[in-house]
Amino acid sequence: xxxxxxxxIRCKYTDCVDVCPVDAFRExxxxxxxxxxxxxxxxxxxxxxxxxxxFAEEDVPRDQLDFTPLNAELALKWKPITRTKPALPDxxxxxxxxxxxxxxxx
Ligand code: SF4
Ligand code: F3S
Numbered sequence: 001x002x003x004x005x006x007x008x009i010r011c012k013y014t015d016c017v018d019v020c021p022v023d024a025f026r027e028x029x030x031x032x033x034x035x036x037x038x039x040x041x042x043x044x045x046x047x048x049x050x051x052x053x054x055f056a057e058e059d060v061p062r063d064q065l066d067f068t069p070l071n072a073e074l075a076l077k078w079k080p081i082t083r084t085k086p087a088l089p090d091x092x093x094x095x096x097x098x099x100x101x102x103x104x105x106x
Pocket of ligand 2: 009015032050051054
């Protein structure tokens with residue numbers, strides 16, 4: 001499966017969702033996740049993300065490994081998003097910020 005990591009938090013550009021052939025993305029207030037039960041590992045979403053937040057499970061950076069179970073957990077709770085929409089209003093202010101985990105809204 002593919003995994004959305006920290007870079008997405010407070011940005012949510014949503015370019016990724018338009019290309020997913022199986023509508024695997026789920027939307028929270030300021031972050032998206034991929035439902036691991038839906039993702040077919042096509043990888044087309046990876047280059048769409050302006051902040052490079054999406055990784056194949058086997059390529060998730062070491063300091064982002066907690067995002068794999070987090071995607072699975074939140075996918076059970078959040079609703080599908082299938083069309084790109086405007087990013088969060090201050091997305092560009094957060095796109096280069098590291099250590100954004102504490103800002104994740106569930
Ligand atoms: Fe969707 Fe393919 Fe990305 Fe999985 S890898 S979330 S199937 S676009
Ligand atoms: Fe998030 Fe990147 Fe998609 S910022 S919403 S994973 S395009």
